[in-house]
Amino acid sequence: MWKTILRRFLIMIPEVIVLSILVFLLAKAMPGDPFTGSINPKADPAQIHHLMKINGLYDPWYQQYWNWVVHLFHGNLGNSYQYQEPVTRLIGGRAANTLWLALFTMILTYAFALPMGVYAGRHEGKLPDTIIRVYTYVTYCIPFFVILVIGIWIFGYVLGWFPTTGSISSDATGWLHTFGSRFYHILLPGLLGALFGTVNIVQYLRSEVIDSKHSDYVRTARSKGVPSKDIYRHHIFRNSLLPIAAFAGYSITGLLNGSIFTETVFSYPGMGLLFVNSISYRDYTVITALVLIYGILNLIGTLLSDIILSIVDPRIRIQ
Amino acid sequence: MSLIEIKDLKVHYPIRSGFWNRITDSVRAVDGVSFNIEAGETYGLVGESGSGKSTTGKSVVGLEKVTSGSIMYKGLDITKAENRRKLDYNHDVQMIFQDSLSSLNPRKRIEDIIAEPLRNFEHLSKDDEKLRVLQLLNIVGLDADALYKYPHQFSGGQRQRIGVARAVATNPKLIIADEPVSALDLSVQAQVLNFMKKIQREFGISYLFISHDLGVVRHMCNNIAIMNRGRLVEIGTRDDIYNHPLHIYTKRLLAAIPETDVNSREAHRASRLAVEQVYQDQQSKYYDDNGAAYPLVQVTPTHAVALPQTIAQQLASQEGEVQA
C-alpha cells in the first residue's frame, strides 16, 4: 500500500520537472520582456540592456531555468507588473476564493448525485430512471459556459435572486455577515456547477447498483429476509462509496479547468479570472505561476484518485 | 534429417516485484523442451492445462518470444525474426487454433480469411486466388456459397474447417494444431479429425498435435511427448506411451481416460485409485527437489523418460522392455 503511494509520488517527480520546463519555455516564448511597462518607455536602450544583463536574461536558457527554479523554492515567483506586488501574495489572495468555490461545488455535486445514482439504479428501467438518465445526458452535452451565461441571465439579472459579480458585497461587516455574503456569492455558480456536473457519479453509481442488485451476496441477503432499505444502505451503497470518493480527485481537475469560465462569467475574483486578466495585460510572471499551480493541482487530484482507487481495487495498483 | 528440431526451448515470463519493480523471478512456462518432428508425421504433445504445451506450439509458429533455446528449420534458427523473414517461414508452418470463433476475424468474409496467407506469400492473380480459395473450401467439405459469408454464420465444426482451410492454403510443411477439436461436439470432433488425416495423406503435411485428450491423440499421432510443468516427462511411440508408460504422470493421464465398458467399472476405478496412490506417495521419486521433472533418459531407441538413470532402468525392466 505505502509502496504504491510512494511509487506514484516518484512517477510524479519527472512529470513536475517536465511541466516546469515547459512552462518556463512558454514564458520565454511570450512576446515582450519582463520590464515592459515597469520602466519608462523612453528609457535609454543601454540602460535596458544593463537591466537585462544584471537580471541574467542573456544567459543560456537552462541557466535561467535553474535560477527560476531556485527562486521558486524560496517562494519567490517574481512580481506582477499589473498589480505591482509579489505574485505569491497576489495568487495567495485569489487561491482561497477559487478553492472555496471548487470545494462548495464538489460537496453540492455529491449531494445531488448520490441519491440520484442510487435511485436510478434501484428503479432501473422505470420512469424515474429514465428521467434521471435524460437529465444527466442533457446536462452532460451542453457546453458549461453556455449554462453559466444563461444561468446568470435568468437568476442573476432577470429574477435578481443572486449577485452577479464579485465574491463579497462591499458593505459586509462582522464575521457572520462576511461569511453569509461570501456564501451568497458562490451559491449560484456552485449550484450550476453541481447540477450540471453530476453525470459521472450518477452513471457510475447507477451501474454499480444495478450490478450488485443481481450479485449473489445481495440475493443471499434478500433471501434471508433483510429489508431492501437495509440492503441498499449496508451492502450496495457502502461498497460503491470508495470508488465514488475517488472521483473527487478527478473532479478537482475538471472544476479547476471550469473555474476559468465560472469566474469570468460571475466576475468572481479567483485564480481563473486572474489568469484571464493577466493574459489581457500580458502579465507573464502571473501567467507562468498560475499554469504551474494548476498543473500541480491537477497532478495532486489524479494522485488522490489513483491512491483511493488502488486501496479499493488491488488490480489497478501501479506496477 | 528431421523437418524441425526443437532444442532446449525455454519461454519464461518475468515476475516483477519489489519497490523498483525489478525482475525477481519468472514463470517457467516452457523450461527446456527438446523434440524433433519428422516430415509427414503427426507428433502429439500432451499435457494438462498450464503445462506449457500451447506456449510451445506458439513458439514453433513464431508467435511467442522465446527466452532461450533454438528451433531449427532448414538449417536456420527461426526463433530469430530475421530468419523467419528470410525463409518465408509461415508459408511453411501454419497454425490451427482452439477457439474457432475467436480465430476468425468477425469482420472479414470467408474468402478474405482463407486468402490472407495466400495474399502475403503467393501473390496470385485475382481469379487464381478465388479459384484456390474455392478449391480449399472444397477440400474441407464446404460449399462455394461460403465465400461471402461471415464467420458467425457457421457452426463450430464448419468454422474449424475454415480454420483448417486457411492453415493449408499455402500448402505448408507443418501445421501446429492447438487443441483443434476440444471445443467441438464429439460427433463433429471425429469429422474434423478425419479430414485432417485425409489432408495429411494427400499433401504430406506434418502436424504438431497439441491436446489434453489422450483418446484423440491415440487416434492421430505416431509419436507422442508428454508435457508437465513446462518440461517433457516422457517421449515415445504410440505403443511406448500407451502400453509401456514409465512416468507416473503419464500413468495418471492414461488412467483418466474415460472408460465406456460399464461391466469393468469397478476394476477401472480401482486401478485409477492405485495410480493416484502411487502418485501421492512417490512424488519425490519422480520429481526433483524443486518439483520439476528430471532430464530425459533414453530407455529404448524410441522411448525416453524424465527420471534418474537407475530408476528408469528399474522401471523399464519391470515393464519388460528391452534395455537400449
Next chain:
Amino acid sequence: MAENFEQHSDISAADLARLTQEAQAEATPSTAKIIWSEFKADKPAMAALIIIVGFILFVMIGALFINTPKMMETNIMGYFNQPFTADFWLGADSAGRSVAKQLIVGSRNSIGIAIGLTVISSTFGICWGLISGYFNGYIDWGMQRIYDFMMMLPMTMMIIVLVTIIPHYNSVTLTFIFSIFYWEGTSRLIRSRTLAESEKDYVAASKASGTSHWKIIFREIMPNISSLIIVDCTLSFAENIGVETGLSYLGFGLPSQTPSLGTMIANANDPNNITQYWWTWLPAALEIIILCLSISYVGQVLRRAADSSQRQGSVN
C-alpha cells in the same frame, strides 16, 4: 501441388459468378445498413439527424452568400436594432451588425472548426490508442507516460497561452492548437478496446499468416472496433463545439473580426447587453444547446446500434 488442387475443383467460371451474386445477397448487413435501419426505427433520432445535417448544409451554403468583411463593418443606423424588423430580423448588435447574418457565418466557422478538430484529434487519438494497445510492452509504457503528462496539463490555460504566443493565427492554426490537447479521451477508449482485441486468436492467426503489424492494426483490429470509433467521433463532435465557442467566448478563440458563436455569446458579458439587448447573444446560446443536444442524441442512437442487444430497428 497444383494437380492436387485440381482434383478437388469441379467449378466453372460461370458457376463462380452466379455463386458470387447469391452469396453477396445473403451476406450479413454492413454497419452502415444496421445504423440506417436503427434511425428509421427511431423517429426522434431521425429528426435530430435531419436537423443537424440540414442546419450544417444551410449555414455552409448560406455563408457563401454573405460578404463577411462588409457584414462586420460598423453601421451606426442599426445600433441595437430591435429584432423581428424588416431590415434586421434577429436585430443588430452595438455596432449595428445584423445578428442573423453573424449567426450564419459564426455557425459556419464554429461548426467548421469543430469538424476539423474532431477529424484531427480523433484520427490522432485512434492511431495512438491502436498503436499503444497493440504493441504492449515498452512502446505502450512510453506512450502511456506521455498520455499521463498530457492529462496533467491545464488544457484551457495551455491553449490560451499558445494562442497568445503565436503572432498570426487563423481558424486552421486554431484547430491544430486545440487538437494538441483533445485526443486523450479517444485514445484511452481505443487503447483499452485494442488491448482486449489483440488478445484474440484472429490477431495471432494473422501474425502466423505473415501479415504485417500495420496491416493487422488498421485492417484487422480497426474494423472490429469501428462502431466504437463512430460513436466516439460523434460524441466528441458535440463536445468540440463547446471547445472553440468557449474559448472564443473568453476572447482567446477566433479573432474578433471573424464571427463565431462564442464571440456572439460574449456580448452577454456586458451587464446592459445581457438583459436589455438579449437578442445579441441568446440566439447563439440556444443554437449551441440545440446543436449539442441533437448531435449527442444521434451519438446515443449510434451507440445503441453498435450494441446488438439494444437495437430497435430490424434488419433483413
